[in-house]
Amino acid sequence: MSVPRSGSITRIGSLAWSEIRLAWRRPIYVVLLLILALMSLGFVLGGVRISTGSVDTGGAKAWINSEFNLAFVDIALLSLVLPFFASVAAGMTILGDEDRKFDRILHSTPLGFLEYATARFLGAVVPIALVLFVWMLIQIGLYEFWPLDNATEVRGPFDLL
Numbered sequence: 001m002s003v004p005r006s007g008s009i010t011r012i013g014s015l016a017w018s019e020i021r022l023a024w025r026r027p028i029y030v031v032l033l034l035i036l037a038l039m040s041l042g043f044v045l046g047g048v049r050i051s052t053g054s055v056d057t058g059g060a061k062a063w064i065n066s067e068f069n070l071a072f073v074d075i076a077l078l079s080l081v082l083p084f085f086a087s088v089a090a091g092m093t094i095l096g097d098e099d100r101k102f103d104r105i106l107h108s109t110p111l112g113f114l115e116y117a118t119a120r121f122l123g124a125v126v127p128i129a130l131v132l133f134v135w136m137l138i139q140i141g142l143y144e145f146w147p148l149d150n151a152t153e154v155r156g157p158f159d160l161l
Contacts (some may be wrong), residue, residue, distance in 0.1 A: 011111050012119045019093055019123025028093070029131050032085045036135045037142075039077055044142045070143070082128075090124040 023029060097103045106116060 008112075010117055011109075012122070015111070015116070015119035016122035016126070019120065020126050022096075023089075023123070023127035026089075027084060028089055028092075029127050029152065032081070032128075033131050033134060035081055036131075037138045039081075039141050040135070040139050041146075043073055044146050070139070084127055086124070087130060090121070093120045093124055120132050 097106065
């Protein structure tokens with residue numbers, strides 16, 4: 001396997017950037033962010049729960065903002081929601097090329113199959129990564145600063161790391 005040339009990286013970057021720019025016009029990323037944000041709000045307010053057993057047996061209750069509680073909630077939520085949205089986002093780029101007749105232009109350029117696949121992969125992954133980053137900021141805001149009645153009992157000290 002050879003090292004990519006600078007022209008190859010430029011082609012990959014321009015194709016990926018064109019996909020990233022168009023991604024924000026698609027409602028799938030907004031819907032993903034809304035689902036994640038509303039589920040996080042439900043976890044904070046107590047309306048949404050993931051039960052793994054009873055804490056009535058005398059065990060210590062984890063704070064809602066502890067890294068163990070957040071890891072458990074995030075893994076459960078992301079394993080249910082993210083695969084669907086990631087597969088749709090990655091699959092729609094190729095169908096969009098055919099709808100816009102963009103595939104005919106691509107076949108007439110020196111763009112290789114690996115370059116095309118890499119660009120489309122980056123074009124699908126970068127918007128999802130940005131949605132997850134915004135969701136992380138929303139979680140920090142909700143879990144740390146949302147006013148709760150018994151905040152001193154359920155919320156631990158804030159540590160960004």
